[in-house]
Amino acid sequence: MYRRLIGVLAAVVAAAGTLTPAATAAPGPRAACPEPGPGLLRCLTTYTPHAARSLADGPVGWGAGDLASAYRLPDQPGPDTVVGISIAYDAPNLEADLATYRAQFGLPPCTTANGCFRKVNQQGAAAPLPPSNFGWALESTLDVSMVSAACPSCRILVVEGNTPGFADLAETEDTAVRLGAKVVSNSYGAREGGAPLAYASHYQHPGVTVVASSGDSGFTAASYPAVLASTVAVGGTSLARDPDSPRGWAEWAWQYGGSGCSAYIAKPKWQKDTHCGKRTVADVAAVAESLAVYHADAGGWLPVDGTSASAPFVAGLYGRSGRAGTAQPADLYAHAAEFTDITAGNNDPAGAGKKCGGDYLCVAGPGYDAPTGVGVPNTLSGF
Structure with missing residues (x-):
């Protein structure tokens, strides 16, 4: 497995070509949302500004078809479950950007007119909406795109908070549930x-599945709200095509995906790992690197990274499974054998696992590990 993975990584590097001085001088990835002040949450999207491509140039990064292939999603679209998106600020072009994404990847339209798409403020009204913010709007675009890729038939409810403050985003959560969401995603x-x-x-x-990103800072203090025992915490992976494997894909822990051992939340009965005496993050994982989205304000198609991609994707899978609402974090562990175990990679970018002493808390390995949880989706059976 490790030799094949090294070969896949080498092929990816070779396909990129030799970097020229001009290429190395280009700006690298940047966080869509800056580090917040006290009492605020941060969106977990990273993007590369110079990588944007026009509508005519087409997408760059993994698209909906790639994800369907990698995770063996069924051909049938599934039910019309309402998936809620808890988010801060307004994304003025969200519906239009989503329409471009869905058209590009052959997904059915999801619009206000056909009842698939709805956007409201934190009280649940269509107006007034909060002020716009570029970083959080990019996050919103990623969220609705990943839900669409996971569940083309799901209805999408976006609830926009006035600010990224704890109280405002908590209210968006309650509003999403009140308006019918059976699963709510928090990126x-x-x-x-x-x-x-x-x-x-x-x-x-009760009757709602809550999903949250595990964070984008590698192995560190546990991230809220992913750390809550009531929340499905979603870690991140990197993905590459591997024609030599039966699956056709290689996957390993994304180097920046969040994991951590809580200092506050008691160990849930359903979590059996032994090196963390309290709640361990994450529970499950999906790809969090190089996802294609269309965001007009960023210049068009661009690749984005973050567990803010893997969380709404998993939320969409819950919606598509038909078990959204009844499914809770404990169920993942009861059905661990139905996920694809990720056994390579780590989320300690600086030390390749030294930060946790090579332990499962930051290094992927057989069975449960904190960066990737019980594994990644393999059809919808585990949900």
């Missing part, structure tokens, strides 16, 4: 602590 996070945990009850609703 943001903050270091766990007393202040955010005061809002934990807003991420626990």
Whole structure:
């Protein structure tokens, strides 16, 4: 496995060509949302500005068809489950950008007119919407695109908070549930602590599955709200085509995907790992690197990274499975054998696993590990 993975990585590097001085001088990936101040959450999207391509040039990065192939999604579109997106600020062009994404990848239209798409403020009204913000709008675009890729038939409900404050985003969660969401995706996070945990009850609703990104800072303090025992915490992976493997794909832990051992949340009964005495993040994972999205304000098609991609994708899979609402984090562990185990990679970018002493808390290996949880989707059976 490791030799094949090394070969795949070498092929990826070779396909990129030799870097020239001009290429190395180009700006690298940047966080869509800056590090927030106290009492605020941060969206977890990273993008590369100079990589944007026009509509005519077409997408760059993994598209909906690639994800369907990698995770063996069924041909049938599934039910029309309402998937809620909890987000801050307004994304003025969200419906138009989503239309471009879905048309590009052959997905059915999802519009306000046909009842598939709905965008409201944190009280649930269509107006007034909060002010716009570039970074959070890019996050919104990624969220609705990944839900679409995972569940083309799902209805999408976007609830926009006035700010990324703990209280405002907690209210978006409640509003999404009140308006019918059976699964709610949260692509943001903050270091766990007393202040955010005061809002934990807003991420626990009977009959609703709550999903959250595990973070984009590698192995570190656990991220809220992913750390909550009521939340499905989604880690990140990197993906590459591998024609020599039966699956046709290679996958390993994304080097920046979040994992951590809680300092606050008690160990759930359904979590059996032994080197963390409290809640361990993450529970499950999916690709979080080089996802294609269309965002007009960023110049068109561009590749984006982040567990803010893997979380809404998993939320969409819950919606497509028909078990959204009844499914909870414990069920993933009960059905661990139905996921593809990720056994390569780590999320310690600086030390290749030294930060955790080579332990499963930051290094992927057979069975449960914190960067990728029980594994990645293999059809919908595990959900």
